[in-house]
């Protein structure tokens with residue numbers, strides 16, 4: 001904050017609504033509304049939450065991920081409702097903390113929506129952690145009585161627990177910030193049909209922090225007439241969970257694709273040294289041998305893929321990666337190992 005203020009940025013707390021390049025700000029404590037006008041308005045106000053089966057958190061016993069801080073102790077029993085990467089993450093954290101987790105999943109099996117090969121892997125991990133999965137569930141009623149939560153499914157099955165955690169999905173609806181739906185279409189810089197009004201980050205399309213930052217920078221440079229190009233987000237690593245971490249970059253190969261290779265963590269001595277034998281790295285390339293994507297489940301998987309993101313940006317090929325020898329024994333050596341193996345096969 002101090003750094004921004006030193007650059008001449010004025011910071012105002014309040015709820016903003018945008019009317020063209022005019023911004024109305026509702027200030028806290030009943031202070032009169034502020035009206036601001038600017039040559040450019042960059043809306044980075046995030047996405048809206050969507051909960052399974054139209055449920056909503058109460059912030060006390062029916063919680064979302066952002067509410068976990070209200071818990072004063074680890075609940076003995078937890079219901080997790082809904083899947084997606086957040087559903088996996090909630091089950092992972094609560095079961096590791098020692099809570100007995102029942103996971104109500106809408107389909108036959110939970111989906112991360114990150115990459116299909118990850119789903120089966122993480123589902124087996126959750127089962128090993130003792131998470132009880134109830135597939136094909138939709139919730140008819142969920143209520144809390146101060147002591148416990150009580151859930152009834154559409155089929156009439158009943159479940160109870162100390163708390164219920166809702167896995168939220170995110171969608172962008174910039175009309176809540178005052179924009180009209182006919183003005184929303186954004187160009188490559190995020191500029192809407194209203195000249196000078198930009199949408200960036202989750203307000204444009206919910207993805208990740210790095211994507212939001214790249215889009216914010218591109219919009220700001222464009223707004224001051226110093227654009228060097230739109231945000232390049234195809235080579236940004238997306239990750240979730242902690243240990244193991246799931247990380248994805250660019251294009252994910254379809255199962256059995258001839259232009260991809262999967263290596264187990266056990267192919268690196270580091271996995272034995274650090275006792276992290278469970279996980280894999282998948283590397284994908286195009287017909288010319290150029291690296292186009294990767295997927296990893298490993299401790300610090302995002303760091304494992306970071307050099308590959310640079311390789312993609314520099315349009316490197318398998319041969320370039322195969323020539324490299326990194327520190328040993330370190331998991332990152334798997335990248336060059338995978339490239340060498342791909343060239344041999």
Ligand SMILES: Cc1cc2nc3c(=O)[nH]c(=O)nc-3n(C[C@H](O)[C@H](O)[C@H](O)COP(=O)(O)OP(=O)(O)OC[C@H]3O[C@@H](n4cnc5c(N)ncnc54)[C@H](O)[C@@H]3O)c2cc1C
Nearest residue numbers: 014015016044045046065201202203207208209210212239
């Ligand atoms: C549970 C969870 C885990 C995640 N984990 C990861 C992760 O590990 N790595 C990763 O890269 N990404 C992760 N993400 C995604 C990441 O959080 C978002 O992509 C990122 O925060 C988007 O940044 P943003 O600036 O666009 O929006 P936000 O970070 O949502 O910021 C929007 C801000 O605008 C404020 N605001 C909203 N409306 C108004 C208004 N009208 N007036 C004024 N202010 C307003 C909000 O209060 C908020 O402070 C996760 C998301 C969730 C929900």
